[in-house]
Amino acid sequence: MKIDILTIFPDMFAGPFAESILRRAQDKKLVKIKIHNLRRWAKDRHKTVDDRPxxxxxxxVMRVDIIDKALTALGSGHKILLTPQGKTFNQQAVASLSRKKHLILVAGHYEGFDERVRNLVDEEISIGDYILTGGELAAMVVVDAVVRLIPGVVGEKESVKEESFSRALGGLEYPHYTRPADYKGKKVPEVLLSGDHTAISKWRAEQAKKRTKQRRPDLLR
Ligand SMILES: C[S@@+](CC[C@H](N)C(=O)[O-])C[C@H]1O[C@@H](n2cnc3c(N)ncnc32)[C@H](O)[C@@H]1O
Incomplete structure (x- = not known):
């Protein structure tokens, strides 16, 4: 997969994309991420990309003509505008984006975009009902969630399938435990130590359902 990101703060991406799974995915050539400074397409010597409303x-307000030029230069990928007015991002959207070959993300700033920018993109995504200072963090959230679903990026295939929101019922994941088996009197459920895989699977399915009902009943509807 190829991902292009248009931003006026390209340096913000250096840390998150240079560590851990995102870094490995790039090293393994499973994804190619390119950050573009939108000011490159500005017309004046001050490299202005915005103007008064x-x-x-x-x-x-971010200018439509400059974003149009940049998007045209980046080619025919699936174009996404990061905006609090977009569709709220969820795991279903992540799965659908992970099947695309080329994503182009546009991060906004200031008051947002000239309304006509909306005509230039395929979809608008919000990462939640709150306002960030800019679209960079939102773009990082989208890229992180999408890249880990590209086949080969996360080690064990099962660990992606079993996660919260991805499970067959779309609910939350079951609880996990590791050593010590007894921590200050809080014991790991017996069944997990039993070695009985059928019983463990059954327990996990029950726990996932119970947990979803308690914490996120909206996911069961
Ligand atoms: C300060 S916000 C502008 C908000 C705009 N005035 C409004 O009320 O819709 C600046 C930029 O941050 C990004 N942004 C802010 N909150 C976001 C969210 N929840 N999801 C995605 N992007 C967001 C967008 O790119 C937006 O253009």
């Missing part, structure tokens, strides 16, 4: 009001 028509009709007045606070803040600056």
């Amino acid at each position: 028509f009709g007045g009001g606070p803040g600056m």
Whole structure:
């Protein structure tokens, strides 16, 4: 998969994309991530990408002509605008994006985008009902979630399938335990120490269902 990101703060991406699973995925050539400074497509010598809103009001608005030029230069990928007004991101959207060959993400700033930018993209994504200072963190969230579903990125295939929101019922995952088996009197459930894999599977399925019912009943509906 190829991922292009348009931003006015390219340096923000250095840390998260250079560590752990995202780094390994790039090293293994399972994904190629490129960060582009939107100012490259600006027309004036100050490299301006925003302007005052028509009709007045606070803040600056990102210009449609500059974003259009940048998107045209990046080719025919699936174009995503990061905006709090987009569809709320979830694991279903992650799975669908992980099947695309080329994603182009556009991170906004200031008051947001000129309304006509919406005509240039395939979809608009929000990562939740709150306002960030810019779309960079949202783009990182999208890339992180999508890349780990690309086959070969996460070691054991099963660990992706069994996770919360990906399970057959779409619910939460069962609880995990590791050593010590007894920590300050809190014991690991007997069944997990039994070696009986059928019983363990049954217990995990029950726990996942119970947990989803308690914490996220909306997922069961
Ligand atoms: C300060 S916000 C602009 C918010 C805009 N004035 C509004 O009320 O919709 C600046 C940029 O941050 C990004 N952003 C902020 N919150 C976001 C969210 N929840 N999901 C995705 N992107 C977000 C978008 O790219 C947005 O253009």
